[in-house]
Amino acid sequence: DIDDVGHKYHLELVLEDILDKDSTVNCTAEVLYHLGNKNIAPAVQFTIEGELKNTDEADNIFYSRIKSLEKELVAENIPDSHGSVSPEMEPIRLLAQVASGYVIWQNSTENTKFQLAQIKQVKQVKRSDDCLEFDYMILLHEMVSQEIIPWQMTVLWHPQHGVQVTQDSCQPKHVLE
């Protein structure tokens, strides 16, 4: 507890590569949840021991594949109801997981626990520069309230420039359902 400021947590954790369970890296972090204004994202500082795996090859293959599509990519329900993800959509899903990590961080408090539940829709947006742009409509699952929250996010990506979420907004739940 830090009087008049908030709650600070010191964490020691292990990061595991979801694509390669044997690849792990130690991490220490400090997370500060601000008192009062819950609209500010928690402040995070972290250090990673060692290096993260180089993903250039896979990045470039994905990048070339998307760049060479004749029509902009459009897809829905990833994973589908049965948990299946086609191999072509796997990088699209991984990208969504990274980008949703940012959205989750920006919207987290000590009383929330978010997970990416599903990509309802993804549409590639044509760009004149080298970046890839995807407009995602995702569903976030919030564990404490058990709510499923639709969220729109615009994601930019380039193999050398990394991931950027340029826009995101919470969407209204459809009352009819």
Added chain:
Amino acid sequence: HQVLRIKTRNEEEVQKLQLLESLEHLELDFWINPSTPALPVDVRIPANSVQAVKAFLESHGIEYSILIEDLQVVLDKEKQDMAYSQQRDRSSNSFNYGTYHSLDSIYAELDHLASEYSNIVSKLQIGQSYEKRPLYVLKFSTGGSNRPAIWIDAGIHSREWVTQASAIWIAKKIASDYGKDPSLTSLLNKMDIFLLTVTNPDGYVFTHTTNRMWRKTRSKNQGSRCVGVDPNRNWDAGFGGPGASSNPCSDSYRGPSANSEVEVKSVVNFIKNHGNIRAFLTLHSYSQLLMYPYGYKCTEPADYAELDALGRAAASSIQSLYGTAFTVGSICSTIYQASGGSIDWSYDYGIKYSFAFELRDTGRYGFLLPASQIIPTAEETWLGLKKIMEHVRDNPY
């Protein structure tokens, strides 16, 4: 896309293939990479590059054969096969436990099990859902009269598909292991097991037809356009307390009053009328947790020590199979304070061995757990349930 198998005769040819490997624009996908002349090199080639690659190989006199002429054809067939086997459930032997099924398909399998193992399995109807679907419980019994019994339910939250899927696998397991597994056999010789595979059938159908993420029942809420009540906030245990919403539009809406949901009331009535239930075990997903009471308050239950030890033993059994780690603790200390939960009610009612499971995974797929994980999940869960049931058998109270 074509898949070629290339036979290299010497180091020089291997190196030429490694050169090919470095040409990224060809987008070659090596299933077996060029490393030594002793091994063949298998490579998937996108349509656009096929001619170029073949020309390259031929000009260097490198031998190759076509493993797969058209990969799409193979993939389409696989998809077809999978769709076909998903639908096949006509004869008693062909229910595919490794896939997700419709309500009708699950209900048909309940009948098959009751008929195939009629010496120990019977199907009972304990009530009807809000939309008038039957609530079916399988009774596993070797006789006796109102023997001490174990209650297991799944699918109270409809989007937690791995629970209904695991439950039907567990039903088959219990039925077929009797007479073969000494522990289960001795258990069924003394106790009965009641298994409710789909506690919330209306919700389950809704997840198939309309909204895969639906959690609640489908009951209409007076004065609100929002439908449904969270059936696991509707039990008479700290009802109305913190950890449940009073807003009908919320996914954790507790309902207008305890037991307002017919699905919940039906289970309560069954348990009360039976009068000899000794354990109450309920399946949820996801998070990999094994929890005991309480959820509605953060104080320890009187039997804390025993429940905690038993929980840990069960979690250990679960982990022994595939390494899946479960966290053990009370609901309040493990996830959050939640009032109106089923195991709090059953425990306060006098059923000491009350546990709630949260099955796989921990969030990577969440509710959308791939079908390939159904059977492993069911297998490991079964070990945990068995551990608890054995303890109940050996510790009558």
